[in-house]
Amino acid sequence: MHWTDIPTPALESLRAGTVIPAHPLALGKGTQIDLVRQRALTRYYVDAGVGGLAVGVHTTQFEIRENGLYDKVLDTCAEAAGDWTGRPLVQIAGLVGRTEQAVKEAQVARNLGYHAGLMCLAAWKDASIDEMIDHCATVAREIPLFGFYLQPAVGGVPLPFEFWKRFAAIENVIGVKMAPFNRYDTLNVLRGVAAARAEDRIALYTGNDDHIVGDLLTPFTIVRDDDTLTLPIRGGLLGHWSVWTKGAVELHQKCRAAQETGTISTSLLALDAEVTDCNAALFDVANGFQGAIAGCHEVLRRQGLLLHTRCLSDRETMGPGQADEITRVCREHPHLTDDTFVAENLERWLS
Template sequence: MGLHRSDLPPEVTGLLRKGVAIPAHPLALNAERRFDRRHQRALTRYYVDAGSGGLAVGVHTTQFEIRDVGLYRPVLEAAMEDSRAWTSRPLVMVAGLAGRTEQAVEEARTAVGLGYHAGLLSLAAMKGASPDELLAHCRRVAEEIPLVGFYLQPAVGGISLDAGFWRDFCAIDNVVAVKVAPFNRYRTLDVVRGLIEARAEDRITLYTGNDDHIVLDLITPFTLPRDGVPVTVRFRGGLLGHWSVWTRGAVQLLERLQAAVAAGPVPPDILALDATVTDCNAAFFDVANSFHGCIAGCHEVLRRQGLLEGTWCLNPKEGLSPGQSEAIDRVLRLYPQFSDDAFVAENRERWLS
């Protein structure tokens, strides 16, 4: 057996259960599309100082292609090394896991060896597998590291997974959280239903990855019957590519939403935030072009702030879509309250040092 959830530091488990902002860490590249260590370090420092409760590294926003160019371990190692050197406070460190079983197990072992606490398991490479095969895959990887389930939206490579799958997945003892990111309310409810049917709500924490409904996920009580008794679960935090930009504002938003839920009932001005945050996401994630520029869009916001030198991706075919830069201009103009440009400008040189 590898790392079990009972082995995690209590402060890390506490953060995960409470709900924190976990940005999905982008990959810094130079104009030759080679790993830019200096700007990668600056991004990690930015996320730490912005108040993030953890980092997700080697995930979709980091670009799955890092595995094809020998960057998986170096990128995970960099984030761990840089965060530890920059802060002594606990962070929830999540490693992206991908590929078929042999690869995912090897990545889990790498992550554990580097000190990561959990693995966000992408099932995209398992397309065509039966539910039983998918679950066998998940159980095998869970022998190596505590798992964060990942419902990746089909538009960017995910596969459809029903409530029965999520019930059986949530029954796996070493699952600690699920990132729900199908960008679909029906499929989101499938995860909630599966969690409740598995009676795992006291062990597994829901994290939103639904960039189209971040605010509503975080303020909605999801109540479904079990054995004739209503059971309520909530999303406690977010593990989001969207939160890789304007991260200081994202941390403050999560704190505001958590406070509003605790005070109850949630006022209309908090409810109204859902539409404005989603409008920002539409620009960053290139919704107009079926998410083609979702990674480059986040890079563009960071480039404008001076945290990246360009929007380059490992895949030369990935970049900003026509009109996406103008869409980002629009949300920057309309929603300056979400931006953390001043915070970045004040600290950028220190992070880049």
């Protein structure tokens, strides 16, 4: 599958910039999927106004592979989205592992109608840049790729400018999610895309959940040869946006409007700090990101979309004091939540 095979409405939405939540896993008993609530989550995101879904990614839990759930989760979410909306949605599937595994996952995703694969390189910690680029180029022959700079604190690999320059030069790369939680590394990605002269092909998305608004507002300027380019980050593919998603859509619209007019208010700058404060609670920064997935589950549990916060891995649990921190940010930043919207629609989504 080549990027020119992506339906035009979905490709245009991706490049214009949109909200793409990283889709959680709804567990029932043991390691079985709670199909009702898995579909309800997808319906929630669609009705909240997202432009795409990312499934099989970090927030979905990488352990779905070893538990034999990868195909089922991707299929359930794609089917639920297709049944619930006539809008074009960008469908992105997480791809992990060494080349054989990533190719198989790309084939599964392609056959289920996904438009791109989000390329996680956590399994390539000791590899050279040459080896990682060869791997990415091989997988790109199966499906268009979305680069993924996963922060090292949760298993990511440090990826220098040279990697991003060569990755962006792969012709079937259509986007990059920047999530190193590090400003220097984020700039290296942008410089790499510019150096590869791929800025018109590659959509830039923030995955920096600790600096969402700042990324969406900053006119990143990159010097190439004798020219100065401005490379805006148009959208976000975020675990943070798996919760309070209607508020995220509204926030993204405000940021895009500010991008277009070039007018950035102090209230928007204040939102950057408020959203980061919320993320510190959701991702359990105080405990080294122990509850980065469980914290999102806790918000969804309180809203009734999930029954519990349990994850496939025993290591993925709420950190000490995290529940209190979530309560605090909900109290202090209610304008960033969407509890009323969820309460009004929950029964319909669970039907």
